[in-house]
Amino acid sequence: MISNQTAQAYQLARERYAEWGVDTEKAMETLASISISMQCWQGDDVGGFESPQGLTGGGILATGSYPGKPRTPDELRADAEMAFRLIPGKHRFNLHAIYLESGGKKVDRDEIGPEHFQGWVDWAAERGIGLDFNPTFFSHPLAASGFTLTHADEGIRRFWVRHGQACRRIGSYFGQRLGKVCVTNIWIPDGMKDLPVDRKGPRERLIRSLDEILSEQIDSRFHRDAVEGKLFGIGSEAYVAGSHEFYLGYAITRKTLLCLDSGHFHPTETIADKISAVLFYVDGLLLHVSRGIRWDSDHVVLFTDDVRAIAEELVRGQYLDRVFIGLDFFDASINRLAAWIIGMRSMLKALLWALLEPLAALKDAEARGDYTARLTLLEAEKTAPFAAVWEEYCARHNVPRDDLVLNEVRRYEQEVFPKRRG
Numbered sequence: 170m171i172s173n174q175t176a177q178a179y180q181l182a183r184e185r186y187a188e189w190g191v192d193t194e195k196a197m198e199t200l201a202s203i204s205i206s207m208q209c210w211q212g213d214d215v216g217g218f219e220s221p222q223g224l225t226g227g228g229i230l231a232t233g234s235y236p237g238k239p240r241t242p243d244e245l246r247a248d249a250e251m252a253f254r255l256i257p258g259k260h261r262f263n264l265h266a267i268y269l270e271s272g273g274k275k276v277d278r279d280e281i282g283p284e285h286f287q288g289w290v291d292w293a294a295e296r297g298i299g300l301d302f303n304p305t306f307f308s309h310p311l312a313a314s315g316f317t318l319t320h321a322d323e324g325i326r327r328f329w330v331r332h333g334q335a336c337r338r339i340g341s342y343f344g345q346r347l348g349k350v351c352v353t354n355i356w357i358p359d360g361m362k363d364l365p366v367d368r369k370g371p372r373e374r375l376i377r378s379l380d381e382i383l384s385e386q387i388d389s390r391f392h393r394d395a396v397e398g399k400l401f402g403i404g405s406e407a408y409v410a411g412s413h414e415f416y417l418g419y420a421i422t423r424k425t426l427l428c429l430d431s432g433h434f435h436p437t438e439t440i441a442d443k444i445s446a447v448l449f450y451v452d453g454l455l456l457h458v459s460r461g462i463r464w465d466s467d468h469v470v471l472f473t474d475d476v477r478a479i480a481e482e483l484v485r486g487q488y489l490d491r492v493f494i495g496l497d498f499f500d501a502s503i504n505r506l507a508a509w510i511i512g513m514r515s516m517l518k519a520l521l522w523a524l525l526e527p528l529a530a531l532k533d534a535e536a537r538g539d540y541t542a543r544l545t546l547l548e549a550e551k552t553a554p555f556a557a558v559w560e561e562y563c564a565r566h567n568v569p570r571d572d573l574v575l576n577e578v579r580r581y582e583q584e585v586f587p588k589r590r591g
């Protein structure tokens with residue numbers, strides 16, 4: 170039910186954007202076709218269900234102790250479902266290997282199979298959503314040294330190769346069973362805190378390990394591989410074997426997707442400019458949209474200039490069908506559902522923003538060398554009635570506008586979280 174106020178504001182906004190040659194109906198239609206992958210790990214601080222220890226190592230750290238953390242897969246699914254109810258559109262869910270359901274049985278990482286994720290697949294099938302996947306190369310005794318696929322010990326390296334292989338089979342099962350392509354993304358933390366002497370050896374082993382993992386042919390209609398680089402992590406400040414340049418070369422030569430995580434570069438470096446550069450050479454991209462602050466790569470995504478710049482590049486370059494968009498952050502200091510909802514809605518807002526750009530006029534000004542007109546229009550966009558279109562979009566998808574979302578989150582929190590105490 171769309172209120173009169175929303176409807177009237179939208180009509181005025183529609184006319185205003187039409188003056189710029191922008192079709193707001195078309196923008197909303199395109200936005201509805203975009204599915205963003207919501208990361209399971211925001212739901213429980215990258216804990217998973219393999220062991221009670223939760224996140225250990227891996228150069229990443231979850232901080233905060235907001236109450237109500239889900240303790241079981243069912244609780245996590247309930248939270249995700251509640252979050253999805255407050256996010257307009259139909260989206261995907263991104264799992265990590267440690268979110269398996271083994272019925273209390275110890276199943277090591279190299280032994281996992283589709284059967285351990287059947288609960289997730291049934292849940293996704295019921296909701297008509299797709300699943301994405303990630304091997305977990307951290308929070309494990311064999312990752313405690315800080316090395317996994319680059320490990321000099323052949324036994325340990327092979328263990329992690331088998332984990333990667335098992336995960337691709339699981340991803341492929343997700344894709345086939347759900348009829349929606351699954352992206353399995355490989356990120357490893359391997360690196361060194363202080364100055365390495367041998368930067369080459371671990372990278373040689375990483376190439377070997379990745380080639381072994383990817384050696385099984387899997388139908389790309391159901392499954393795509395992605396590789397994710399990083400500049401540094403906690404405890405790997407001096408060297409990360411899987412750097413951006415390493416994976417760029419790997420993705421080009423092995424024809425995988427390249428994952429660009431917006432928190433994985435130097436703090437002044439943004440990924441928006443990289444999109445058009447790398448898409449000449451790689452088939453496609455996976456984005457991990459995040460918000461880095463100083464040394465942390467994983468703050469909740471907001472409707473910032475950086476996120477808008479990413480969305481603008483996707484729309485301006487007509488890359489939406491070559492780029493998988495996922496989110497990657499985890500914050501345990503605020504309500505975990507709210508973090509999901511704020512991040513997902515911010516990404517959607519950025520996409521809508523980009524879809525509402527007066528692109529033809531901007532391109533025309535640029536082509537004529539009229540950079541004064543270009544800058545004027547870019548600035549004028551910022552005071553256009555964007556909010557009216559966003560609120561109309563939310564109303565059409567039966568979700569509340571931004572400021573009213575919190576009422577629903579609080580209601581859920583009060584009803585559900587007390588039962589999770591103790």
Ligand SMILES: C[C@H](O)[C@H](O)[C@@H](O)C(=O)CO
Nearest residue numbers: 210229303356430466497
């Ligand atoms: C939990 C994820 O796999 C992880 O965040 C990874 O994608 C990453 O970005 C590590 O910094």
Ligand SMILES: [Mn+2]
Nearest residue numbers: 397430457497
């Ligand atoms: Mn990431």
